[in-house]
Amino acid sequence: xxxxxxxxxxxxxxxxxxxxxxxxxxxxxxxxxxxxxxxxxxxxxxxxxxxxxxxxxxxxxxxxxxxxxxxxxxxxxxxxxxxxxxxxxxxxxxxxxxxxxxxxxxxxxxxxx
Amino acid sequence: xxxxxxxxxxxxxxxxxxxxxxxxxxxxxxxxxxxxxxxxxxxxxxxxxxxxxxxxxxxxxxxxxxxxxxxxxxxxxxxxxxxxxxxxxxxxxxxxxxxxxxxxxxxxxxx
Numbered sequence: 001x002x003x004x005x006x007x008x009x010x011x012x013x014x015x016x017x018x019x020x021x022x023x024x025x026x027x028x029x030x031x032x033x034x035x036x037x038x039x040x041x042x043x044x045x046x047x048x049x050x051x052x053x054x055x056x057x058x059x060x061x062x063x064x065x066x067x068x069x070x071x072x073x074x075x076x077x078x079x080x081x082x083x084x085x086x087x088x089x090x091x092x093x094x095x096x097x098x099x100x101x102x103x104x105x106x107x108x109x110x111x112x113x
Numbered sequence: 114x115x116x117x118x119x120x121x122x123x124x125x126x127x128x129x130x131x132x133x134x135x136x137x138x139x140x141x142x143x144x145x146x147x148x149x150x151x152x153x154x155x156x157x158x159x160x161x162x163x164x165x166x167x168x169x170x171x172x173x174x175x176x177x178x179x180x181x182x183x184x185x186x187x188x189x190x191x192x193x194x195x196x197x198x199x200x201x202x203x204x205x206x207x208x209x210x211x212x213x214x215x216x217x218x219x220x221x222x223x224x
Binding site: 036044091093102104107 | 149151159213214
């Protein structure tokens with residue numbers, strides 16, 4: 001139990017376009033989900049906390065207009081990278097607060113060309 | 114069967130003890146192995162990053178990978194109360210592939 005999925009697993013997009021990443025809790029309801037960004041061989045950096053039915057809470061330095069988060073249901077949160085640039089290329093990981101702790105998704109590799 | 118198995122604990126040991134944390138996995142294609150430490154209400158912090166088999170040491174931490182047994186370990190020497198946290202293992206085939214996570218082991222170091 002307590003599985004978190006992400007889609008897509010990998011995406012390549014052109015500079016200036018927008019990309020949506022989905023995070024789903026498959027077998028539990030999650031009122032709270034988290035979005036992280038990871039640079040190679042570095043720790044996960046918390047970007048924002050997503051609460052179902054309310055606005056996300058962004059960490060300092062994260063542009064809320066660039067990284068749009070929507071948590072419309074208890075099993076789905078989405079992160080949209082708007083007007084993507086090459087410096088947005090990274091590994092994006094979500095997690096969901098579940099019955100016995102925090103469960104991580106497998107990550108989405110975003111490459112902006 | 115999950116691809117990565119990790120005992121959730123909690124594991125409680127006295128201060129100063131050697132701690133052994135472990136994960137087993139089923140996919141022989143995994144080559145990159147990571148250990149993260151996560152304190153309550155914080156994001157996971159990368160502790161160790163190893164490639165293929167062997168040992169890697171960093172201060173009080175030693176990561177060990179045994180690909181023949183599909184078994185990885187994290188040893189903590191001279192454990193401190195500040196080491197109390199959840200430790201997660203993660204692995205993948207290469208940096209372009211998804212991370213497969215263990216469930217995390219909650220470690221408690223008693224003063």
